[in-house]
Amino acid sequence: MNRNLLVTALIATAAFGSSVAASAQTAATTTQRDVNQEQRIENGLQNGTITTRENAELQRDEAHVDKLQAKDLKNGPMTAAEKTQLTAAQNKASRDIHEARTNGINGNPLSASSQRAQADTQRDINQQQRINNGVRDGSLTNHEASKLERGQSHVDAREARAGANGHVSAAEQRRIAQAQNRQSARIHRERHDAQTKG
Numbered sequence: 001m002n003r004n005l006l007v008t009a010l011i012a013t014a015a016f017g018s019s020v021a022a023s024a025q026t027a028a029t030t031t032q033r034d035v036n037q038e039q040r041i042e043n044g045l046q047n048g049t050i051t052t053r054e055n056a057e058l059q060r061d062e063a064h065v066d067k068l069q070a071k072d073l074k075n076g077p078m079t080a081a082e083k084t085q086l087t088a089a090q091n092k093a094s095r096d097i098h099e100a101r102t103n104g105i106n107g108n109p110l111s112a113s114s115q116r117a118q119a120d121t122q123r124d125i126n127q128q129q130r131i132n133n134g135v136r137d138g139s140l141t142n143h144e145a146s147k148l149e150r151g152q153s154h155v156d157a158r159e160a161r162a163g164a165n166g167h168v169s170a171a172e173q174r175r176i177a178q179a180q181n182r183q184s185a186r187i188h189r190e191r192h193d194a195q196t197k198g
Contacts, residue, residue: 025083027073027142031132033090038128042121044101051107054100055117056163061093063156070150073142116168120159123180134191144190151183
């Protein structure tokens with residue numbers, strides 16, 4: 001009897017903690033989590049615990065998260081249901097990063113392909129940080145952040161396709177860099193236009 005009560009209490013606590021985390025999700029916290037997760041991926045690429053192929057799979061997760069953010073932020077503040085769905089997607093991405101870093105499959109961080117993936121991921125970190133800074137300082141409205149997260153989703157998806165075979169070629173990296181350059185220009189434009197968060 002006591003054991004059943006304990007299990008029920010643990011389940012209720014876990015459910016409550018998950019709903020609290022979801023309700024606390026804001027544009028600023030969700031974009032900061034993007035930065036943190038891309039940094040964890042970059043750290044794994046740099047120390048070899050994440051391979052180029054694993055990076056591609058993780059970038060597919062990040063593209064999904066960014067796509068959800070774009071949809072959820074489009075019309076202003078996120079609803080409770082949107083926050084819950086987004087938190088679940090970010091939690092899955094986090095678990096996948098942990099799994100990739102601890103599964104014993106290692107890559108060569110000095111290979112040309114890994115170096116290209118590292119450069120692309122570092123740029124993701126920088127661009128996500130610029131979006132997060134804009135959300136935090138009010139220079140980006142939720143609608144503008146939505147458009148920029150849609151752009152990040154496209155960049156992440158391009159990275160996922162490039163590394164799906166375990167190798168990122170120089171030509172693939174050039175195409176990713178072009179997409180990132182366009183995204184960078186959009187971030188600059190949106191952060192410096194007349195619209196600000198009220």
